[in-house]
Amino acid sequence: MTILLFGITKDIVGAPTLSVPTASVTGKKIPKTVKELKAFLGNTYPELNKLSSLAVAVNNSYAEDDQVINSYDEIALIPPVSGG
Amino acid sequence: MTILLFGITKDIVGAPTLSVPTASVTGKKIPKTVKELKAFLGNTYPELNKLSSLAVAVNNSYAEDDQVINSYDEIALIPPVSGG
Amino acid sequence: MSRYARQTQLKDFGPEGQQKLSQSKVLVVGLGGLGLPVLQYLNAMGVGTLGLLDQDVVEHHNLQRQVLYTEQDVGRQKLEVVHEKLSAQNSQTHFKLYDTFLTKDNALEIIKDYNLVIDATDNFPTRYLINDACVLLKKPFVYGALHSFEGHVSVFNYKNGPTYRCLYPNMPNAEEVPNCNENGVLGVIPGIIGTFQALEAIKILTGIGEVLSGKLLLFDGLSQRSTQIGFKLNPKNLELKKLQDFYEPLDCDVAPTITAEDFQSLLESKNTLTLIDVRTEEEFCERNLKEAINIPLDKLELSSLHITSVDEVYVICQSGKRSEIAAKQLQDQYPNKQFITILGGMNKIASLCP
Amino acid sequence: MSRYARQTQLKDFGPEGQQKLSQSKVLVVGLGGLGLPVLQYLNAMGVGTLGLLDQDVVEHHNLQRQVLYTEQDVGRQKLEVVHEKLSAQNSQTHFKLYDTFLTKDNALEIIKDYNLVIDATDNFPTRYLINDACVLLKKPFVYGALHSFEGHVSVFNYKNGPTYRCLYPNMPNAEEVPNCNENGVLGVIPGIIGTFQALEAIKILTGIGEVLSGKLLLFDGLSQRSTQIGFKLNPKNLELKKLQDFYEPLDCDVAPTITAEDFQSLLESKNTLTLIDVRTEEEFCERNLKEAINIPLDKLELSSLHITSVDEVYVICQSGKRSEIAAKQLQDQYPNKQFITILGGMNKIASLCP
Numbered sequence: 001m002t003i004l005l006f007g008i009t010k011d012i013v014g015a016p017t018l019s020v021p022t023a024s025v026t027g028k029k030i031p032k033t034v035k036e037l038k039a040f041l042g043n044t045y046p047e048l049n050k051l052s053s054l055a056v057a058v059n060n061s062y063a064e065d066d067q068v069i070n071s072y073d074e075i076a077l078i079p080p081v082s083g084g
Numbered sequence: 085m086t087i088l089l090f091g092i093t094k095d096i097v098g099a100p101t102l103s104v105p106t107a108s109v110t111g112k113k114i115p116k117t118v119k120e121l122k123a124f125l126g127n128t129y130p131e132l133n134k135l136s137s138l139a140v141a142v143n144n145s146y147a148e149d150d151q152v153i154n155s156y157d158e159i160a161l162i163p164p165v166s167g168g
Numbered sequence: 169m170s171r172y173a174r175q176t177q178l179k180d181f182g183p184e185g186q187q188k189l190s191q192s193k194v195l196v197v198g199l200g201g202l203g204l205p206v207l208q209y210l211n212a213m214g215v216g217t218l219g220l221l222d223q224d225v226v227e228h229h230n231l232q233r234q235v236l237y238t239e240q241d242v243g244r245q246k247l248e249v250v251h252e253k254l255s256a257q258n259s260q261t262h263f264k265l266y267d268t269f270l271t272k273d274n275a276l277e278i279i280k281d282y283n284l285v286i287d288a289t290d291n292f293p294t295r296y297l298i299n300d301a302c303v304l305l306k307k308p309f310v311y312g313a314l315h316s317f318e319g320h321v322s323v324f325n326y327k328n329g330p331t332y333r334c335l336y337p338n339m340p341n342a343e344e345v346p347n348c349n350e351n352g353v354l355g356v357i358p359g360i361i362g363t364f365q366a367l368e369a370i371k372i373l374t375g376i377g378e379v380l381s382g383k384l385l386l387f388d389g390l391s392q393r394s395t396q397i398g399f400k401l402n403p404k405n406l407e408l409k410k411l412q413d414f415y416e417p418l419d420c421d422v423a424p425t426i427t428a429e430d431f432q433s434l435l436e437s438k439n440t441l442t443l444i445d446v447r448t449e450e451e452f453c454e455r456n457l458k459e460a461i462n463i464p465l466d467k468l469e470l471s472s473l474h475i476t477s478v479d480e481v482y483v484i485c486q487s488g489k490r491s492e493i494a495a496k497q498l499q500d501q502y503p504n505k506q507f508i509t510i511l512g513g514m515n516k517i518a519s520l521c522p
Numbered sequence: 523m524s525r526y527a528r529q530t531q532l533k534d535f536g537p538e539g540q541q542k543l544s545q546s547k548v549l550v551v552g553l554g555g556l557g558l559p560v561l562q563y564l565n566a567m568g569v570g571t572l573g574l575l576d577q578d579v580v581e582h583h584n585l586q587r588q589v590l591y592t593e594q595d596v597g598r599q600k601l602e603v604v605h606e607k608l609s610a611q612n613s614q615t616h617f618k619l620y621d622t623f624l625t626k627d628n629a630l631e632i633i634k635d636y637n638l639v640i641d642a643t644d645n646f647p648t649r650y651l652i653n654d655a656c657v658l659l660k661k662p663f664v665y666g667a668l669h670s671f672e673g674h675v676s677v678f679n680y681k682n683g684p685t686y687r688c689l690y691p692n693m694p695n696a697e698e699v700p701n702c703n704e705n706g707v708l709g710v711i712p713g714i715i716g717t718f719q720a721l722e723a724i725k726i727l728t729g730i731g732e733v734l735s736g737k738l739l740l741f742d743g744l745s746q747r748s749t750q751i752g753f754k755l756n757p758k759n760l761e762l763k764k765l766q767d768f769y770e771p772l773d774c775d776v777a778p779t780i781t782a783e784d785f786q787s788l789l790e791s792k793n794t795l796t797l798i799d800v801r802t803e804e805e806f807c808e809r810n811l812k813e814a815i816n817i818p819l820d821k822l823e824l825s826s827l828h829i830t831s832v833d834e835v836y837v838i839c840q841s842g843k844r845s846e847i848a849a850k851q852l853q854d855q856y857p858n859k860q861f862i863t864i865l866g867g868m869n870k871i872a873s874l875c876p
Contacts, residue, residue, distance in 0.1 A: 004395075006386055007315045011533075016391070053340040055384075055397075062335065062384075062399035078386065078397065080336045083314035083353050084202045084290035088749075090740055091669045095179075100744070137694040139738075139751075146689065146738075146753035162740065162751065164690045167668035167707050168556045168644035169583040177706040178670055180744070205559075205713060208589040213709035229523040231611070235562040238610035256592035257585070316532055317731070321746075352531040355567035356724060359559060359717035366710045367743050377671070377744030385746065389721050390534070390731030392675075392739065394748045 001069070003041075004076040009054070012047045022071035034058065035065040037075070054079050085153070087125075088160040093138070096131045106155035118142070119149040121159070138163050172214055185374040186214060190260075192373045195219035195282040197270055197298060199246040201233045201358030202312045202365065203288035208236065209366040211254045211261055215373070218254070219282060221266040222246045233355040269500070270294055272411045273469070275301040284372055285309040286365055292339050293415040299324060299332040303408045308372055308381075312365040314353045317389040319361035323368050326381040330401040335384060337402075339415075357389055413466060414493070425492075425509045428516035431482065435459065442475060443482045446494040447514070451486060455514065465490045468497060480506050488513040526568055539728040540568060544614075546727045549573035549636040551624055551652060553600040555587045555712030556666045556719065557642035562590065563720040565608045565615055569727070572608070573636060575620035576600045577854075587709040623854075624648055626765045627823075629655040638726055639663040640719055646693050647769040653678060653686040657762045662726055662735075666719040668707045671743040673715035676734050677722050683735040684755040691756075693769075711743055767820070779846075779863045782870035785836065789813065796829060797836045800848040801868070805840060809868060819844045822851055834860050842867040 003018040010016055020040065022030055031037035034056050042049040055078040056063050069075065087102040094100055104124065106114055115121035118140050126133040139162040140147050153159065170176070176183045192215050196203045199222035211218060226234070226241045226249060241249045247265055254261065266278060270289075279285055279301050287298045287309050295311070302309045308326040312319065324331045364385065371377045384397040426434070434441065435457070445452055445460040452462040463471050465485070475481060483498070485491040488511050495507040510517070524530065530537045546569050550557045553576035565572060580588070580595045580603060595603045601619055608615065620632060624643075633639055633655050641652045641663050649665070656663045662680040666673065678685045718739065725731045738751045780788070788795065789811070799806055799814040806816040817825050819839070829835060837852065839845040842865050849861040864871070 006318060006388070010318075011316075016388075051340070053336045053338060055335055055399075057397040060395065060397055062397060076386075076395070076397065078384070080292070080340055081313045081315035081318065081320055082290060082292050082295070083351055084198050084200050084288050084312070084358070090672060090742070094672075095670075100742075135694070137690050137692060139689055139753075141751040144749065144751055146751060160740075160749070160751065162738070164646070164694055165667045165669035165672065165674055166644060166646050166649070167705055168552050168554050168642050168666070168712070169581075171582055172586050173583050174586050174706045175708050178708060180671070181706075181708060205717075209587075209710040209713050212586055212589050214586070227523075228525055229527050232526050232528055232566055232568070233563075235566050235611070238607075239613055240610060253592075256594060257589070259593055317534070352528045352535075354529050354532060354535060354721075354724070355526075356563040356717055356720045359563050360714065360721065363559075363710055363713035363717055364746070367708075367714065367746065370708070370710060371744075378746065380746055390725075392718070392721065392732065392734055392748075393750075394746075396747075 001071050002074060003037075004074070006077060007079040007081045008051070009048065009077040009079055012045050032068060033065065034063050034067045034069060037069060038065070041077075048077075051079050085155050086158060087121075088158070090161060091163040091165045092135070093132065093161040093163055096129050116152060117149065118147050118151045118153060121153060122149070125161075132161075135163050175213065180376050181374065185376065188374045189214045189370070190216040192284075193217040193219070193282045194284055194286060194369060194373070195221065195279060196286045196288055197221050197294065198288035198290065199224070199234075199250050200230065200288065200290055201314065201353065202362045203286070204234055204236045204250070205359050205362030206286050206288055206312075206366045206369070207250065207254060208257070209363060210369060211258045213366075213370065214258070215261065215369075217262045217264065217282075219264045219266065219278070220247055220250055220254075221268065221270060221278065222250075223267060223269050233353065233358050235359070270297055272297060272413075272415060275411065276305060279307060280305050282307065284369060286369060287311045287313075288362070288365070295332060296339050297411070297415045300408055300411050303331055303406060304411065310365045310368045310372070312361045314357055314361060316352060317354050317357060319357055319364075319387045319389075321361055321364045321368065321380060321385040321387070322383060323372065323380045326372065326379055328401070328406065329381040330399055331405045333405040334402045335399055337405075354389060357387075360387060360389070424495075424506060425511050426482070428510055428512045428520055431510050432517070432520055440478075441480070441482060442478050443484060444494070444498075445514075446483060446485045446490050451514075455518070457484070457514075457517070460484065465494050468494055469501075473498075473502065475502070475505055478505075480508060482508050482510060484510045484517075485513045487515050529567065534730050535728065539730065542728045543568045543724070544570040546638075547571040547573070547636045548638055548640060548723060548727070549575065549633060550640040550642055551575050551648065552642035552644065553578070553588075553604050554584065554642065554644055555668065555707065556716040557640070558588050558590045558604070559713050559716030560640050560642055560666075560720045560723070561604065561608060562611070563717060564723060565612045567720075567724065568612070569615065569723075571616045571618065571636075573618045573620065573632070574601055574604055574608075575622065575624060575632065576604075577621060577623050587707065587712050589713070624651055626651060626767075626769060629765065630659060633661060634659050636661065638723060640723060641665045641667075642716070642719070649686060650693050651765070651769045654762055654765050657685055657760060658765070664719045664722045664726070666715045668711055668715060670706060671708050671711060673711055673718075673741045673743075675715055675718045675722065675739040675741070676737060677726065678735075680726065680733055680735040682755070682760065684753055685759045687759040688756045689738060689753055691759075708743060711741075714741060714743070778849075778860060779865050780836070782864055782866045782874055785864050786871070786874055794832075795836060796832050796834070797838060798848070798852075799868075800837060800839050800844050805868075809872070811838070811868075811871065814838065819848050822848055827852075827856065829856065829859055832859075834862060836862050836864060838864045838871075839867045841869050 001020040031040040057076040085104040115124040141160040386395045443460045446465040483491040491509045498507045740749045797814045800819040837845040845863045852861045
C-alpha cells in the first residue's frame, strides 16, 4: 500500500511517499480501515498523532475513518496548510 | 476509444474529447495504428489533415505512426501551439 | 484592437464573458503572496470592482515572493501600494479599500457586497472566518494555501457545494501546525497557486469551464504534479446560523510569554505592574491575584484601556490559552505597548503557591 | 529576517539553493505574457543575472495579460519598462539588455553566456531557433506556449535529454496554425504557464525536485487539469552542426497582400511604384517585371534601402512565399513604410500575361 504524503506529513516522515506492508509477513497487525491506518502510522511516527485535523484520501476521494482500505488503494495524507 | 483533444484539434472538432467506435458495428474500417487513426479522423474532420506536425500520445506517451492502438488506450492529439 | 480583444475573441469567453467580468465584484482578503498574483490578473482581465483588504506593511522578507512590491515600498502600507499600482495598470477598475483585518465584527458587512471572495490569507482563523461568513451569506470563495513547495486550491460554498469545513471540520491547534516563521515557501509557489485562484474566479464569474467545487487540487512543485481529491458536502456545515464567538488568532506573531515562576518573582520585586485577567467574572471571583484587573476575553474588544504609565502589560487566564489570544488581540489594538502572556495561567500560579 | 529567509529555511532549498540562484544567469527571450511572470518571480527569488531580450513596444491590448505594464507604459519599449520595474524590485540583480529580436546571426553569441534560456516567445521560428541554438551550445531551455485556455510546458535539451524537435520535428506551415490575431488567450493562462516555467528554471538551477525533461506538461484551464506526456530523445536531433540558414518568420503581423490581378491594374494605372523582387539573381534574370529592383531574400538584411518618395512598397518572388517573409522582415526594419506582398508571385503574373 503506497501512501502519498503532503504538507507537514511529508516533513514528519521525511519523504514524499511511504510504503505500508499489506501481507502480514512482519507479524504486525495490518490496517484495514482509515482509522487503523492512522493508528498504525502514528505508532511509527508519533508526531502524526498530533494532527487532529488530518484529511485522508483513498483513490483520490476524501475518506472517513471507517472506510475500508485494500492493498491496491492509493492513499494520501492531506493535513491542512495555512501559508499565503 | 476516447481521444483527448488539445490546441487547434479541440477547435476543429468543437469538443474536448472524441469517441471512436472500436467494434465494427458501423461497417467502417477500425483504425489499428496511430497512422490509421489519423487517416480515420482526417476523413471526418478534413481540417485535421492540414496538421503536418501533430503529436499523438497513447497512454500518456508520445507515439510514432506505426504504433498499434487498442480500444482501451487513452489517446491524445497534441498539435504544436505558438502563443506567448 | 480593443484592450480585451485577445480574450473576447475566444469562442467560449467572448464579449459576453468580458461583460460579466466588468460587472463583477471580487473581494481579495490578504495582499501577500497569493493576493498579489490574483489581483494582477483579475485587474488586467477587467474585473469591474476589486475589494482590497489588508492592514500589513511591506516587509523586506516579503519581496522574495510578493512580486508587486519594490524595495522602495518596504515600510509602506500594502493597501496603499497595491491600490496605486493596480490603478496604474487599469484605470477602469473600481477599487474599494479596507484598512483592517477581517474580524467576526466586520466580515459579514464587508463580504455581503461581493460576488465572490478570494481567500488569500496566511492563517487558519481568517480562513475559517471567511468560510463561515461565506456560508452565512451564500457566497462562493476561492481558497488557496501554501506549504513549502506545495499548495492547495479549491472553490468552496459554490452553488451549495462543499465548504472548507467539509475537508477540515475544525481549526487545527497551534501545536500541530508549524508557525509561519518555521514554515517557509519557495518564492514562485504563491505565483502558481494565486494564478490558479484567479482562473477559478474567472470561471465562476463568467460560467466557463468546470469549477473546482468538491475537488481539492494539491499542487506539488517538486514533482510538478497536480492531484485532485474529490470530497462531498456535509450538509450540517451549511446549517450555520451565525459566526462563532471567536476565531482564535493563531497568527504568526507569537506573543511574548513569561513563565509563572518568573512572574511570581516579578510580583515580589516590583511595586506596581499591570495585569489583566481575561477569565469570566465567575472564575475571577473564585480566585485571583490582587494586582489583576478583570476584563473577560469576550468583552476585551469593547473595552478601552487607559494604560499610560507602563510599557508592559501582563495577561493571565486559567490555563494560558485565552491569555494568549487576548495578548495578540490587545497587541493589535495597542501596538505601542507590549502584552505578555503568563504561561500556564492561574493553574500554574496555584500550583506554585497553594 | 533576511530577504530570502522564507525559502532558505526550506530544508530542500537552504542557503545553498540561494547561493546557486545568485550565481545563475538566465536569458528570457520575449517580454510578453510568459516572460513577465517568469521574470517577476526569478527576480524576486534572487537569480543573479537576468538577460532580457525583446524589441517590441507595449501595446494597449497587451495589458489584458502582460501584468507588469501600466496604461502609461503603452508605446514605450518593453525592454526599458521591464528593466526599470525589475531594478526597483531587486537592486541586487544584474540585468543585461538586448534590444533586438533573436536571429540566426545573434542567437549563439547571446545564449552562450547563460546557464539556461526561457523560451517565452510567441512564434514558431524563434522557438525552433532557440532549440537549435541551445542544442549547439548544450544549454537547457524551459519551453512554454499558449493556446486559448491551454498551455504547454517542458524542459528541453536538459543533460542531453529530448529536444523540441523530438516532439515536433519540423516547423508547422503557416496554413496549419492559427495566426495570433485569431488565436486568443485567456489573460490568466500565461500567468500559470509562466510561473510553471519559473519553477522549472529554479529546479534546474538549484538541483531540487524532478525536472520536466522528457515530459510535456499539458495544462487545460477549463478543466484545471494537468497531463504529462512522456517522450524520448531522437538522437539525431542532437547531431546538429550549425543553425539553419533560415528560420521562417511566421509571426503574428500578417503582411498586407495584393492579388496579382490588382497589381497588374496598378502597374497600368500608375506611373511609378516601388517593387522589390526577392528571388535569386538567376531567377530574376530569367524573367522579371521591368519596374522591379532585385534584392535576393538572403541579402535583404544587409541591404540598406533608400525609399523616400513613396509610402507603399510592393514585394514579389516566384510563388508568394519568400515575398511574404521579405515583407515582414522589411516591415520590422522600416516601420514607417508599408510592404505589400503580391499573392502568387511571378507564377501568377505569368499566368495572367503569358
